[in-house]
């Protein structure tokens with residue numbers, strides 16, 4: 031439907047999720063990128079072997095403007111729309127069932143920020159859990175909106191009994207954060223067997239910022 035640069039970025043981000051090995055067995059995910067204040071591109075109901083012209087154009091209040099969505103995707107429009115409406119600077123959103131992150135979602139356990147990649151790639155705080163509601167339902171969407179309001183700087187939420195929802199300035203950044211979160215969740219679970227993960231020392235984020243500023247100066 032479209033060959034906008036945003037469409038190619040989204041397709042590449044989807045491909046990278048498979049390359050990074052953060053997909054669940056089903057290969058299920060949905061991704062979107064913002065076109066402007068009112069519209070975004072959304073994957074059509076699958077992400078494997080996706081092509082840019084297969085993306086649908088959707089309004090932030092849930093209307094399909096161009097392209098076609100499989101019926102399962104109609105349910106997830108609102109899951110993306112609520113984030114774009116709540117966060118004007120978000121440029122892309124990725125939802126996956128990445129296995130280790132989903133383990134935290136199933137356990138209703140927020141994922142702490144205790145790894146360097148998560149600290150650096152946009153989530154220097156724990157990933158909160160949104161209470162369960164059927165996918166795309168008012169309960170689920172309201173739950174996401176509530177958590178985004180309570181946690182104004184979080185770039186990701188865990189959807190209880192479901193999976194992960196990550197957002198960022200663009201598709202590549204959101205994809206990197208999905209990978210960082212999945213790695214962190216794996217490390218937390220592995221560390222639990224040897225005494226448990228330990229928090230960063232106080233001031234860790236400031237130290238990372240200072241380090242980044244030094245190398246980019």
Ligand SMILES: [Zn+2]
Nearest residue numbers: 125126192193
């Ligand atoms: Zn899902």
